[in-house]
Amino acid sequence: MKVKTRWLAPSEQRAWRAFVDVHQKLPSRLARRLQATGNLSMADYIVLVALADAPHGRQHFLELAQSVDWERSRMSHHLSRMNKRGLVAREDCPKDGRGVHVAVTPAGRAAIEEAAPGHVATVRRLVIDPLSPEELDMLTRLCEGILDRLEADLL
Template identity: 50%
Template sequence: MSADETPWLDDRQQQAWRAWLAMGSRLPAALNRQLQRDSDLSLQDFDVLVQLTDTEDGRVRVSALAAALGWERSRLSHHVTRMERRGLVAREECGDDGRGAFVVLTPEGRAAIEAAAPGHVRTVRSLVFDALTPAEVASLEAITSKVLGRLEDA
């Protein structure tokens, strides 16, 4: 960290970075508002439910779920406790491994996400994809994948 070995961002990078940051905070907020308003679910609730519906029997081990979501286990544990209280999911013991636990989708949970999904997708489309050309979508995917790669290395 001697004299000046850290080049600042150039103008275009600055602009992209600021826009990126702004979008990164406002887009999730907007999605959350819509879900909350129309379906009484938070974006986080929705993410959990998506993971569960992605599996055959709606049962996932806690750690696997945390990994899939990119959450800390303790955060997930707290969140599952809250969702359990609302009847959206349930905990279940794991026969194979006495320590383990499953999170399972309840019928209420399934009903909730099925009711919420169409509106959510509609919102995502209208806020993001309807504004983008196919080439831009491809570009977005390329960019995010590259950055994700960097993040995994670090």
Template identity: 40%
Template structure:
């Protein structure tokens, strides 16, 4: 491995960016989570599951595919799906083409819950982030965070 590289400490500008990122992501996440809990009784992870399922043909995805597109662990996904199942918003069934595969399926009640909760959710996202920024700032943020996410996104071999 060779000799360890010398630590590159953050300078004032870099520290300001890091602290700004930490505060903004924490506050935006809390704002959106609170809105969804109060208005729809959903966690942000549960809302995202409903969104992902609603965007597919037939409203269903294999659990493994669903896990890849979400920002939660596999055990976290299993827990959230269980919570959605208890409320009748999602159900699980075996995958007809793979004995080991399990499908998460959006129910009509799940589709309705998403339809009811989407306007409040988008309003919270606008209030906390989108409407605070100028169009050029939104473009720069999308590019920058897309690059960060891409660099850290797990690759299929991981």
């Protein structure tokens, strides 16, 4: 049996709209900056940060994929593209013939070190710094609440 749909009330609609707009516009702005300053995509940035943080700038393929929460296929495709641009290199894993190591190249390290400060500054300017400690805390709670519900809802 069917229940009549409760559409969103105006205040709810406004909240939802703002929420949707933010995650439509903020990422694209961040991406644009990143592209402009270092010719990196968000995906490049994520991978490079993960690798640069790892010892010797290298990691197993699978660890890397898990640490950034990507599917293998996505990682494989993206590494191919980054590899073609000289940001990253694949190396055979001696321990496991199936495995692959991924390493940042010097060019990759240079790219991330050039891009990171500007990126963080933009995030601060647009999101973090204007918030009071209470507001920052509220943001955390709201987002983590949604994440909790995402896990609870279906799985």
